[in-house]
Amino acid sequence: GAIDGGDVIMDREKGGWLDYTLYSRDHLAPTSCSMKAIPLLTSADDALPLTKHHTTHDLSDHYPVLGVFSFPDPKSEDPPDPPSPRETATAQPPPGPAPS
Numbered sequence: 001g002a003i004d005g006g007d008v009i010m011d012r013e014k015g016g017w018l019d020y021t022l023y024s025r026d027h028l029a030p031t032s033c034s035m036k037a038i039p040l041l042t043s044a045d046d047a048l049p050l051t052k053h054h055t056t057h058d059l060s061d062h063y064p065v066l067g068v069f070s071f072p073d074p075k076s077e078d079p080p081d082p083p084s085p086r087e088t089a090t091a092q093p094p095p096g097p098a099p100s
Contacts, residue, residue: 021067030069037063 021035040059042048047055 017065019062019065021065021069023069028071028074031072032070034068036066036068038066039063 017035017037021033023030023033040063041057042059044057047057048059050056
């Protein structure tokens with residue numbers, strides 16, 4: 001369920017993306033792309049207090065995002081169309097606590 005720590009609110013069930021990696025439409029379009037969140041967590045012994053009754057292992061309220069893009073050979077005469085927003089929106093956030 002949701003944890004309300006005053007100004008800190010997390011919903012562990014919903015998850016979701018807050019940060020993204022993008023490419024510019026003014027440059028060569030990628031043929032494929034993916035995103036991956038990199039959770040930065042403390043060990044169990046180093047849990048950080050959120051409130052009087054709750055702790056967290058998250059080191060930040062945002063995880064770093066790794067974007068991987070594949071590009072066609074720029075010398076190719078007929079580059080493929082860029083992936084549609086629907087195709088690129090299939091990346092899933094990591095399981096576990098959602099960054100807030």
